[in-house]
Amino acid sequence: MPAAPPPLPQPQENAGPPELLQLGTGTDEDEPCLRADAARNRARLLEAAERLVAEHGAGALTMEAVAAAACVGKGTVFRRFGDRTGLLAALLDHSERKFQAALLSGPPPLGPGAPPVERLRAFGCALLRRSIDELDLLLAGEPSAERRHTFPPRRFLRHHVALLLREAVPDADSELLSHTLMAYLDAALIHHLTRQCGLPAERVREGWLDLVARVTRTDTPDPGSVPPAVAPLA
Secondary structure, eight states, X not given: OOOOOOOOOOOGGGOSXXXXXXXXXXXXXXXXXXXXXXXXXXXXXXXXXXXXXXXHOGGGOOHHHHHHHHXXXXXXXXXXXXXXXXXXXXXXXXXXXXXXXXXXXXXXXXXTTSOHHHHHHHHHHHHHHHHHHTHHHHHHTOOOGGXXXXXXXXXXXXXXXXXXXXXXXXXXXXXXXXXXXXXXTOHHHHHIIIIISOOOHHHHHHXXXXXXXXXXXXXXXXXXXXXXXXXXXX
């Protein structure tokens, strides 16, 4: 069996392990003594913004619409997030934190406790579900081309995939393969496949399971054997 190839050299600014997402939106959440009522108000505004994005898309999201949906004054939204860009950043931060928490401490197979191949399957299916549900928001927050692979949220997720690959296929180049797998889950590609090509979400999900099977040299699971956390997309 050939020796595992060396890891890819990392850019200087990326030295060290990937950190959890810290966008630092400049909101009260970043202050050490955040009042409980301010935290509740912020969560209420984010929940209202999430509903608006789900119903009308990120393009229709305005500070005024969020204020009306949350039954607060417009000035409250501006004080909390600064402007629309800050609001979108806070929404992305909120979504990323929930997804990271599921990976780090949620129930298996997405969270710890399942074999690496099962976790890879669950990871891709969960990220696909999230990407389809929040596609407009993810596209609106898409980093520029030169930052796409150094953007902290993407770097964290890719590192997670690389760790699972290292366990599942020790003799493979997990660093390069993790980039390949993450490319399949790219929000812009999901937009192209589901909205421009009209592919059903279930076919995209099955493509992910097939890709994982080929990369890890395992069998594609039968539909009936897929656990609830990897259930078909709605």
